[in-house]
Amino acid sequence: MKISEVAALSELNSKMIRRYEEMGIIPKAGRNLSGYRLYTEKDVHILKFVKKSRELGFSMKDTKQLVSLWRNKTRSSSHVKNIALKHQKELQKKLAEIQAMLKTLDELVLNCHGDDRPDCPILHELEKCRAK
Amino acid sequence: MKISEVAALSELNSKMIRRYEEMGIIPKAGRNLSGYRLYTEKDVHILKFVKKSRELGFSMKDTKQLVSLWRNKTRSSSHVKNIALKHQKELQKKLAEIQAMLKTLDELVLNCHGDDRPDCPILHELEKCRAK
DNA sequence: TTTGACCTTCCCCCGACGGGAAGGTGGATG
DNA sequence: CATCCACCTTCCCGTCGGGGGAAGGTCAAA
Numbered sequence: 001m002k003i004s005e006v007a008a009l010s011e012l013n014s015k016m017i018r019r020y021e022e023m024g025i026i027p028k029a030g031r032n033l034s035g036y037r038l039y040t041e042k043d044v045h046i047l048k049f050v051k052k053s054r055e056l057g058f059s060m061k062d063t064k065q066l067v068s069l070w071r072n073k074t075r076s077s078s079h080v081k082n083i084a085l086k087h088q089k090e091l092q093k094k095l096a097e098i099q100a101m102l103k104t105l106d107e108l109v110l111n112c113h114g115d116d117r118p119d120c121p122i123l124h125e126l127e128k129c130r131a132k
Numbered sequence: 133m134k135i136s137e138v139a140a141l142s143e144l145n146s147k148m149i150r151r152y153e154e155m156g157i158i159p160k161a162g163r164n165l166s167g168y169r170l171y172t173e174k175d176v177h178i179l180k181f182v183k184k185s186r187e188l189g190f191s192m193k194d195t196k197q198l199v200s201l202w203r204n205k206t207r208s209s210s211h212v213k214n215i216a217l218k219h220q221k222e223l224q225k226k227l228a229e230i231q232a233m234l235k236t237l238d239e240l241v242l243n244c245h246g247d248d249r250p251d252c253p254i255l256h257e258l259e260k261c262r263a264k
Numbered sequence: 265t266t267t268g269a270c271c272t273t274c275c276c277c278c279g280a281c282g283g284g285a286a287g288g289t290g291g292a293t294g
Numbered sequence: 295c296a297t298c299c300a301c302c303t304t305c306c307c308g309t310c311g312g313g314g315g316a317a318g319g320t321c322a323a324a
Contacts, residue, residue, distance in 0.1 A: 004270070014271090015313075034320055036271055045259075052258045057233045060311075070255045080254050081246035088237050095230045098223055101189045105220050114213035122212050123202045126184045127177075136301070146302085147282075166289050168302055192280070 003029075006039040010047035020050060025064045058087055135161075138171040142179035152182060157196045190219055 003014045010017075018037075020026045026046050029037035049070060053063040062083050069075040069083075104125070111121040135146045142149075150169075152158045158178050161169035181202060185195040194215050201207040236257070243253040 002271075013313095016311090018272090019312080034271075035273095036320080049258050052260075054311095055233075056237060056258075057230070066255070066258065069252075070259065073250055075250045075252070076248045077244055077250060077252035077254075078246040078248065080252045081241065081244040084237060084241050084244065084254050088234065088241055091230055091234050091237065095227070095234065098189070098227045098230065101187075102220065102223050102227065105188060105216060105223065109213065109216050109220055112209055112213040112216065114210040116208045116210065118205055118207045118209060120201075120207070120209035120212045122209075122216050123198065126181050126188075126198065127202065128184075129180060134302075145282095148280085150303090151281080166302075167304095168289080186280095 001039045001044075003037050003039070006044050006047060009044045010051055012047055012051055017047065020047075023060060023064065025050060025060065025067055056087075057091060058083075062087060133171045133176075135169050135171070138176050138179060141176045142183055144179055144183055149179065152179075155192060155196065157182060157192065157199055188219075189223060190215075194219060 001009075003017055007014045007017055012020075017026070021028055021037075026043070029039055029043065032038055046067065049067060050063055053066050058066060065083055066080065069080050108122045108125055113119070133141075135149055139146045139149055144152075149158070153160055153169075158175070161171055161175065164170055178199065181199060182195055185198050190198060197215055198212065201212050240254045240257055245251070
């Protein structure tokens with residue numbers, strides 16, 4: 001298979017597949033005589049794994065590790081779990097940050113008339129010095 | 133005041149203050165004879181506004197608009213509100229994405245032994261083809 | 265034969281920073 | 295007075311996860 005075919009099958013795009021290869025996340029593809037990358041079913045399998053990892057928010061670095069562990073039958077699940085735990089903590093942190101922003105933002109949006117007058121609680125809030 | 137002083141007062145760093153100036157978010161600072169940027173209390177006020185806007189997650193572009201509206205006494209609050217509403221929607225989307233990731237991740241972490249054995253539900257899940 | 269759809273590598277762009285080089289300035293100290 | 299150190303300036307490069315598009319090679323159908 002050529003790159004656009006595996007791209008369609010893995011729901012990635014060709015550009016990212018080349019990048020994953022360059023970053024060592026996936027093995028180097030074979031080439032035909034003209035230099036075109038050639039793929040097998042196995043490569044599609046790996047690419048789908050990468051796609052799922054990215055969909056769960058794992059970084060490129062984590063994904064590289066996860067692919068490597070996945071392919072290494074002598075891995076320890078604790079290694080995998082540590083990566084997941086770290087990512088989980090980061091996501092929880094981001095979640096809290098966004099929730100905090102939304103808490104303020106929801107209130108501001110609710111209180112703003114949104115008409116032609118210049119009075120605006122949003123700007124007023126941004127102007128306020130935090131007590132801190 | 134020189135840049136590091138306003139940086140301390142606004143809880144930003146010098147680098148970002150220069151960048152905000154370059155991006156037109158804040159007015160161009162005055163200079164002394166040696167080319168050092170000089171600031172007033174008013175500038176600190178603007179910088180604090182910028183800081184709060186960024187803390188609420190507004191982009192640089194939005195922040196630039198908000199500063200401009202803030203300083204424009206003939207603004208309409210609807211203009212401000214539209215910016216806030218758009219940002220609110222984006223945050224809600226991000227929130228939902230992170231919650232979805234965490235929902236899966238929490239379950240995976242819970243089910244992974246995290247020991248020396250290679251069996252790992254996390255890798256197993258990533259390997260699975262989505263029904264889709 | 266030509267056309268169009270692929271493929272390749274290459275470099276630049278985004279946002280929101282951070283690091284650090286290279287060089288100028290300014291005030292306190294020896 | 296010289297020197298030292300902290301600060302200032304501009305500039306370029308790196309990060310992460312991509313996207314856009316140029317320039318050129320390949321291949322199959324019309």
